[in-house]
Amino acid sequence: MRGGGAAEMGADGACGNATGWFVDRHEREGRGERIAFIDPWRRLTYGALQDQAARFAGALLAAGLRREQRIALILRDSCAFPVAFWGALRAGIVPVPLNTLLPPALLAALVADCRAGLVLISAPLYPALAPALAALTPQPTIVIAEEDAESLPAGQRSLSDFLASAAPAPLVATSPDEVAFWLYSSGSTSTPKGTRHVHASLRATYETYGRQVLGIAPDDVMFSAAKLFFAYGLGNAMTFPMAVGAAAVLLPDRPTPERVFAVMQRYQPSLFGGVPTLYAALLAHPALSHGAGSARLRRAISAGEPLPEPIGRAWRQRVGVDILDGIGSTEMLHIFLSNRPDDIRYGSTGRAVPGYDLKLVDEQDRELAGVAEGELLVRGASAADGYWNQREKSRRTFLGEWTRTGDTYARDAEGYYHYRGRADDMMKVSGIWVxxxxxxxxxxxxxxxxxxxxxxxxxxxxxxxxxxxxxxxxxxxxxxxxxxxxxxxxxxxxxxxxxxxxxxxxxxxxxxxxxxxxxxxxxxxx
The missing domain is CATH 3.30.300.30 (ANL, C-terminal domain)
Structure with a gap:
């Protein structure tokens, strides 16, 4: 097996490290030549992903990083992202994807907050960030994901050179409950919170939403306009396709209607993930046609903010497929409340995703039965381990098995949930908390x-x-x-x-x- 690791795993290939199931399993079961990811510059097979992730793991260890240390990923959506993400997990090192839309000073502050020993950054993003990163103490190692042959800044170490600098590393055996990666969430205040997720959470989101609601299959091609550094995009474009050996198309740029239509027409995806703001923009564009440009489109999904009923109905009429509206969170890693292909009620967020429990509570956290309106709490296997260095906020959000969402919902007599707003003053704009x-x-x-x-x-x-x-x-x-x-x-x-x-x-x-x-x-x- 490429990159080693057999000695770290049981006879059936089982391992608490999520990389064993999401990456190595495909090579072991004969799917190594299947396409895993497509970006504007290359196509990455499952076999090549395993090999490059193992090399990235080896290079991290050779650079002096050790198990449980963090690395920051400031990456546009490209094949470099899964290579780095799974390579870090393979070595027991914790990747921290960061929102590339944030101002340079805030990005540098998050690099410092997570104490990243290495920063992998897309070449086009580096010039604006270089001064802020240079001011950090201690100074992290900087590696540039060149993306294409023309984009490497002079004098900087490239990802290609980094991958070639060390031998592939074997898969480190971890506990399923060991922290695997972080995602930063703005949560209910303006202070970003490092949300820690364990290895088992990645598969849990597939077994619940990915398998039972989205229904992704090996022959699907997924295109997510929501980016990989978001929990929603991470599941859409990486976890779910990789669970079944399917392919994902990655768009590095901002998903304007023109760019979205270009991807749909060129790659003919069968699954599409967006946010309501984008669906509204696509509906307003004169180029919108049946299938939104893809003759294979069979399902569209939405999250990030409530989907207005008129947008859902107009999309169904003009594109020919329904939008499955749902809600998830960084704390729960993906969608836990959603409409389903055989149970769509526009204007509602649907019902609980199989594998999750929901309840509404009043201002004293007393559970409300039947038809009611209150704050939504959720229970499920993908809940985060807590926030980094934010003890009081962890206590307020993670209530034993239950996680506080901060959203107010009304539950009707048939058990469907209708969004009523935030329990605080936060708002979602284009699927992002503000x-x-x-x-x-x-x-x-x-x-x-x-x-x-x-x-x-x-x-x-x-x-x-x-x-x-x-x-x-x-x-x-x-x-x-x-x-x-x-x-x-x-x-x-x-x-x-x-x-x-x-x-x-x-x-x-x-x-x-x-x-x-x-x-x-x-x-x-x-």
Missing amino acids: SPFEVEAALVEHPAILEAAVVGHEDADGLTKPRAFVVLKEGVTVSPDLIAALQTLVKERAGPWKYPRWIEIVADLPKTATGKIQRFKLRDLR
Whole structure:
């Protein structure tokens, strides 16, 4: 077997290390020549993935990294991602995929927070991040995923050279309950939280949603517009296809309608994963046709934010397949509540995915029976091990076997769940959590702004976007240039998807007697 590892495994190939089942099993069972991943530059077979992951594991060990240490992956979606992810797990080292859309300073802060000994970064992302990474102490090893032959920055070590620097490493036997990887979640505050997941959680998401709801099969080709550094995208484009020996198409760039249609037409995927914002954009595009460009498309899925009923129905009518709307979380790793192929009710998020239990609770955490509305809690095998260095937040979120979602839901008489909003002030924009505090903090950096408050507001498609209310400093007058400058500032400070689509100038903000902003009053303004 390529890369060794037989001595680390039982006679049936079983091993607590998830790499044994997701990667090595395919070579052992004769699927090594099947295509696993396709990006714009190459196709990677399961056999080649096993070999390169083993070499990446060996190179990590040769570079001085040891079991349970972390490495940061700042990668666009390409074949480099699965090579690095599974290579790290193979060596018992913990990969930490990071959101490439975050500002450089915040990305560097997360590299420091997880104490990464090595950073693997896509070449096009490196120039903007180089100064922030160079300021870190201690300095992590930097490796550049060149992606194509033209993109390697001068003087930097490439992933190709790194893979060639050491012999393949054998598979390290781990406990199924050993921490395998982290994903950062913004959660219910603006402070990112390192969410720790164990090896067994990866297979658990396949056995529940991937097998019983999505119904992925070996001959499927999956295309996920949601990126691999998100829990949703990680399952869509990696865990689920690899569970059955299927293929995934990876798009490194932002999933604009034009790029999505190009992928659909070229690779003819049978499964597509997106978020409601993207579905709305695709529906508004004149190029949308039956199958969204793929004659093989048989199923589309959605998560990240609630899917408005009109979007689901319009997609079904124009594309010819349903959208299975569901909800998951970084803490649960993938979808635990969803519509199903034989049980679709647009306007609802469906019912519990087999393998998960749900309950609604009131403000005192008392369970609510029957038709009810309350905060949603979930129980299942894919729950995270906890947050890194955030003990109080771990205690508030992980309640024994149950995980607090922070979402408010209504359950109807037939057991279907209907989204009612966040239990706090968070909002989801394009499938990504946005804290109003982050946006407000960026707005008040502008010298013209005295105070700011941000709430979620639905656009014409029923999708939530940030809406800002700002109080100007005395003597400042509003102008189109000021509005544009404020939006640009938020994009630069907080992230490009977080900017307020609407900015309202107000004389003052509604507040409590103690000075807290009453956002619920702002939400009611039309």
